[in-house]
Amino acid sequence: MNKIRDWELIMNKKVGFVSSVIVASLLSACGGVRPDVEESDNFIDIGGIEFRKKGSTNAAILYAGVRREGWVDTFDPKFLPVLSKEIRARQVTRVFNKETGRLAFESAASAGINLSNDSNSATAAVQSNVTGKYSVFTLFDVNDFVAELNSDANKKNLALLKRYEDPRIITSIATVFDRESSKKFGALGRLSLNITNPATGNPVFNLKSEVSGDSVATLSNGTVFAYEYARLCWEKVNDKVRVATIEVDRPGLDGNCPAGTKETAADL
Known part of the structure; x- marks a missing residue:
């Protein structure tokens, strides 16, 4: 040897x-x-960024969980962090390319969302007439969100997440909404996704116009057809292991956590 x-x-x-x-x-x-993303891949190109599409219909922004590798790259959600204050996710793009439209159409149809004049038929002709908006929302207030993850309200769940080798958290979602919501999108212009979670209730995801402050739709009116997640980077401060920051985990070659932090909490 x-x-x-x-x-x-x-x-x-x-x-x-x-x-x-x-x-x-x-x-x-x-x-x-990069070469074009093909339909047989596990990813879809949205605005020049590869989003994960396998098993994405049930994904929701801010879910913490574990990456599962195998014949399909999937995300295994573990908990939805408790938020004591509102966190806003900016709408970063609207997408209309061919494969995005197809996947959004199929996801919307399975969720019973009416996107076209005849959404009962999944023919190519109908797909070309889809009128819904496919919007991507991305968490951008990273520091505030990290503080929420480290709060006492999330202490128990975060302790469980530390046991995994490569925990992740969903930070971006590609969502399709119904036609009526889409009309409001066009009328009100810039939008943000407001996420609140009262201590005694479930998280509330609400779309609001950044101009007028009017509500447009709740996330329950749409469905997620692609998503992006970030790795959790851990640090030890005064013998206490906590989340230092989050780093977007893109398909393929990717960077590591910043110096002084670790992907796996057990390494600290």
Whole structure:
């Protein structure tokens, strides 16, 4: 085994430069542009960002849970953090590309949401006439949200989440709404997703116009067809392990948690 290992080291040194040239050439030829996302993939391109689409219909923004790898990349939710104050998620984009429309149409149809004049038929012709809006909402007040995760209200659930090797939390969702809500979207312009959770009740997700403050729709009027999640980065302060920050976990090559923090709480 040692001889084999020595041979591998020698060969690595000899071909290292050649391999670097080949890799550099390939990257140069690609121009840094990722290939189009195909329908057979586990991800869908929304506004230039790859969102997860497998098992996403039941996903909800701010769910904490565990990434499950296998033949399908899925998310196993564990708890919805208790929020003592309102957190706002900005609407960052509306999407209309072909595959996005198809997935949104299928999700909406399964949830009984009327998107077109004839949503009972899932034909290509009907799909091309979909009139609903597919909106992406992304959590952007990271510091406030991290403070909520570390609050006493979430202490018990967070302690359970620390036991997992790679816990995640959903921070972005792609949602489709019914036609009536979509009309209001167009009329009121900029929107934000307001999330509140009274201590004695379930979380409330409400869309409001940033201009008029009028309510447009609740999240229950739509369905999530794609999502993005972030890794939890842990730190130890005064012998207490807590969430330091969250980092978006994108498909493929991705960065690590910031210096001084760990992906796995048990490593601290």
